[in-house]
Amino acid sequence: MDFTYDEEQQALREAVRGLVGKAYADFENRRRTVAEDPGFDETLWGRLAEMGILGLPFREEYGGSGAGPIEVGIVAQEMGRVLAPEPYLTGVVLAGGLVAAAGTEEQRGEVLGALSAGERVLAFAHAEPGSRWAATASTVTASSSGSSSGEGWTVSGVKEPVPYGARADQLVVSAALPEGGTGLFLVDPSATGVARDGYPTHDGGRAARVAFDDAPAVPLGAAGVDASSSIAAVLDIARVMACNEAIGAMEVALDATTSYLTSRKQFGVTLNTFQALTFRAADLYVSLELAKSVTLWATMVLAAGRPEEMAEAASRAALQVSRAGRHIGQEAIQLHGGIGMTAEYSIGSYTSRLTALDHLLGDGDHHLRLLAATVGDHEEVDPLR
Amino acid sequence: MDFTYDEEQQALREAVRGLVGKAYADFENRRRTVAEDPGFDETLWGRLAEMGILGLPFREEYGGSGAGPIEVGIVAQEMGRVLAPEPYLTGVVLAGGLVAAAGTEEQRGEVLGALSAGERVLAFAHAEPGSRWAATASTVTASSSGSSSGEGWTVSGVKEPVPYGARADQLVVSAALPEGGTGLFLVDPSATGVARDGYPTHDGGRAARVAFDDAPAVPLGAAGVDASSSIAAVLDIARVMACNEAIGAMEVALDATTSYLTSRKQFGVTLNTFQALTFRAADLYVSLELAKSVTLWATMVLAAGRPEEMAEAASRAALQVSRAGRHIGQEAIQLHGGIGMTAEYSIGSYTSRLTALDHLLGDGDHHLRLLAATVGDHEEVDPLR
């Protein structure tokens, strides 16, 4: 049981901070970047590829560097600290993770190689209007006109919102299979039968409505196989990484708030003179520390590689981080007062991003329901293994 | 729509305050009274009878004064303000209310006459170990050896806790009927087959385990008739009166807390210098005012005499008062610090009493469940009639 990062991990953090942290150290840079399509810095994306960050989670034979969840979590935290808009979570961890989990050897080599090299942006087209974070597809369906060998598949229906779906060079699409179950497919978004409408999201990100009309689709992995357990597993990994990103964001949001309290004057004194405000800041710190503890623990559960424990650990982290994110996001603005409402000032963007992360992969109550359903199955939760 | 008490009601409040408020103005008097059986002041009880308070809710022909819920609510508030231990809520409102609701003309005249005159203390033996505020009986059963005319009935089983059950001169007992449904019975506690073990409760009150072993029982009202809807209705009335009692207690608890904050010194200044504390007191006031509003409204719903609206109004008041009672009860002790933990000082007894009132007839979550079950049946709640 050890909560400390080793030297190599510390070095990774410093390297990412040197690149991403530096790029967005000035909040105006981030504002400018998200104001224009594609909503992120393609040059920076290329540098992340060069540094090996995009390939971090993938095996070396696929062009990656074979690092583990601890390292990916460090990257996510650093992205979170500066609200970096690059599609690391949805493009690398989620879409890339699915290719790694479900693709054939050939697909892994080809797609992950291009992804790791920064040559191809991926997106996972999964959410459907009305869906609520399930690992399955429902209204988007796949059908096969040819043999079952993987030829002649098409998908139809609407996926929305698809994070960074308009910019993506290649889509990983979940679709209900004719024989039941949910399949995964690779779709070329420039093919006929694919229509994309991109738009900005409140947190400075991008999403799209992607409509498929008998669009040609290549099964990811073996054709016609239910991939919902792979989807569930990769979603859980992405949840824990979203938690890592959120704790990075919360740390900075709290820092910014305490700095503001010590510098802003009202009634002739700095705001930290008002005990009602400093006590609330103390409560924020408590929320942050607790969320951080569960997130680091869940990341270690991933690293320990026990698939049967991953879903529960992801839900536990997601629940705690959802509660903390709302607490910190809401109070950070309130403690800033009017200035906290403005887009020029960074703090509101932290709240906005925390809200987005909370709803991307399942909010606190969603995970609470899952945990409540099994609360009677065990006497207590023992985090020590 | 009018939230103000008329002159007569004001006069009633002053009269009750003059008697009960005066009797327990010195908290030591209350401590002494609850320290010894029967746990209340029999002389004061007699005076309340003389003043017509015990007969307040009952028709004049039964020895009462035929006042309504508004007036009974005023009495309950005043009892709550000084934590008067007299069994007004459980003996008069609840047990007496059941006799008024379900008894024969003869029973009403006889029992309510004696109750109103202060000659007979009643108790409602209803809760059973494991029961949760249902209007029905389950483990205590009634059987009839004779005809169905009301003769030859007995009850068996254990009721616990029965508020003031050891002191009571007469018991109103709910019991499962042989043909289904729940019947009400009058039981003489000195009869053979009745065993009572009384004990003090944490709030200074009294309760008892009452075991019936084929104890002779007289049906309240017609024999063998399911009385659960009468029980439910009277429980709802008692709930609203418990809310009235609670708002009286909360008012004084908040007053005591603000007085303490303005007088107690720490670090060389009075506690109201600390904004973190005064803001919390402000939040307590908000909780109190909201709870008061719903309680007064629910009392008016009772007074308007629309039985179909009573249950929902009672649940609404109970939910709001439960939340407020916990908030105020817990914070009042915390804001007092160590002294708030001592039995000598009154504030802890307010918390204790609020906790008891919360669990006597259904706590906040219990009522929330009931309200949640019907939340989809209406678009909105309109309090104006």
Place this chain on the structure above:
Amino acid sequence: MQLELSPEDAAFRDEMRTFFTTKVPQEIRDAVAERRELTKEQVVESMQVLNAHGLAVPHWPVEWGGQDWSPLRRHIWHEEMQRACVPTPLAFNASMVGPVIAAFGSQELKERFLPKTANLDIWWSQGFSEPDAGSDLASLRTTAVRDGDELVVNGQKTWTTLGQYGDWIFCLVRTDPEAKKQRGISFLLIDMTSPGVTVRPIELIDGGHEVNEVWFEDVRVPAENLVGELNAGWDYAKFLLGNERVGVAPVGATKRVLAQAKEWAGDQLADPLTAARFAELENELLALELTALRVVAHSADGKPHPASSVLKLKGTELQQAVSELVVDLAGPASLASGAGAGSDVPEWARRATPAYLNLRKASIYGGSNEIQRQIIAKTILGL
């Protein structure tokens, strides 16, 4: 103590309900229902419809368009309006500058401004807050210096809501720099088309443009535009801020959103946790509405009722809590916040997060909830 409305009040309520649901253009009410931002034209049209029927400024003196209603009737008017998705009359006109001019202005100012203010022929903006005078309003620094028949105004105001539409702005300005803080402040009406007035938009975190900075550079204002006495502006501001007890808490609008959210929830309402969340919020809103009714009933004396702070504090908390619930109901679709009309995500779900973010302001603007707690602690609890 009386639950029922009198037959007269009940009839009044029916009358209001009928009016609001039949006389105000449906498309405006639809925009409110969908929580869209209203256009300037929609706000103006709606208020003019109300004013044409004597329903825009019922709380003003009768000679200036008021109705001499009981507080209960004003409450009913206000709730029914929100219930019917009718935009409430522009607060700057109806609740702020209008009552101040009516109470303290000269006859000439009244005649000049009140009719146009009631009819929204003049769109008023509010110039109170400054960058260094937020909760601590009395530390404001915008000055007005006498020069002949004119006052010369210099300084900066901020958080001027909808200032981009403003024709006139009512300002607190410092007219006596020697006097201590609250003294030496005057209440001045300024034509926003005057040379030297610059309005600059502030983008908010929901992406909307709702508030502005307003800059004054040697703006010359006729001295007759002073309301009431020189250096007495702080009293008028206090009157303005404490004047209104009806509609302090956004009860009706919040109730409406919660009712709509039940529709939006669909199957989710069958989930016990979701149902409980609705039921708890609904109960708190009931408690708040009843508290508002208790407060309006005691508003006859014309002084600010400190319990207004309870309404503001709890009202904004519940408004925010309901907006948070709506984001959760939208779930993953809440990410489609920037989608256009072609989206497959319903409009309410697309609006959910921007509305939630925008409403963070509710507990900050117009006297932050910290200020409200302070008022409760000091004025009511004596702390």
Place this chain on the structure above:
Amino acid sequence: MQLELSPEDAAFRDEMRTFFTTKVPQEIRDAVAERRELTKEQVVESMQVLNAHGLAVPHWPVEWGGQDWSPLRRHIWHEEMQRACVPTPLAFNASMVGPVIAAFGSQELKERFLPKTANLDIWWSQGFSEPDAGSDLASLRTTAVRDGDELVVNGQKTWTTLGQYGDWIFCLVRTDPEAKKQRGISFLLIDMTSPGVTVRPIELIDGGHEVNEVWFEDVRVPAENLVGELNAGWDYAKFLLGNERVGVAPVGATKRVLAQAKEWAGDQLADPLTAARFAELENELLALELTALRVVAHSADGKPHPASSVLKLKGTELQQAVSELVVDLAGPASLASGAGAGSDVPEWARRATPAYLNLRKASIYGGSNEIQRQIIAKTILGL
């Protein structure tokens, strides 16, 4: 970063688990499980069993019975103890006066007191708080005036937990009335059988007798009973209060009660709202336990870790929240709080409300949660 315990630590845990569940008398562990008040004899017996096996004071210096364990092992020892319903070693002895004597006492004091303190042959009481020195401890007024080889003590201490069992009491006393507040305070050991010492019970709101007032009237104390230097007592008190990072939050005990509550809940656990309440508390307890593990891992430097305040604050909040849940599970049966053994209401339900009321103290005693927030705001956040 490493999830698993090392094989050695895992073996250590098994060893602890086996010891606690087999060597400590079952009836004592049953009493803890039922949340009954323990008798003095039970507390003594339990600690002596631990001490006989070197498990009473593992954090003390090795020469006085300590074990030189890693912080993680001390954490495991502490959690397993609570998990097994073994009473933790009396804090006044094991965590308070013992470490102070070991760190600052003379060799003579160490030899005289430490073995008996570890074995609970001496039951220590704590004499810090006074009626006018609660959160503001430094304003204490009990004096000790030098008279030859003795100190003469006068004053009053309060909130002396279990003082009725005390053989000795360690006190903060003012030895230099001229020095400013924190200076001029000494740390003194007083035999409670000395003439002039009076212990008076304080009844608490749960009806129990757990704390006391202790009066000193011209109590003569040998000067050698001073710990460390004269007038340096405040430093020792700070050492004492900040010394312990293991077991600051009552995680293990709260987890155990929550686990028991699942049994007590019976069918109620099938209710979604109840299940969600359990799941949320369980998750927060997990977060707290993990935070405790993070904090202990950084405790090697021997200085108080400010994050201990997080543990105390959140730990007591959760302890109270779980006790509140238990009252709600008991429902109407919670009113049977004074019933005896013949009751048909199960013991846990009868104990529910007294335990809930008693635990209101958790956020007050030992540095109130307000003090903890202040420490976090000042020390960690720099506010």
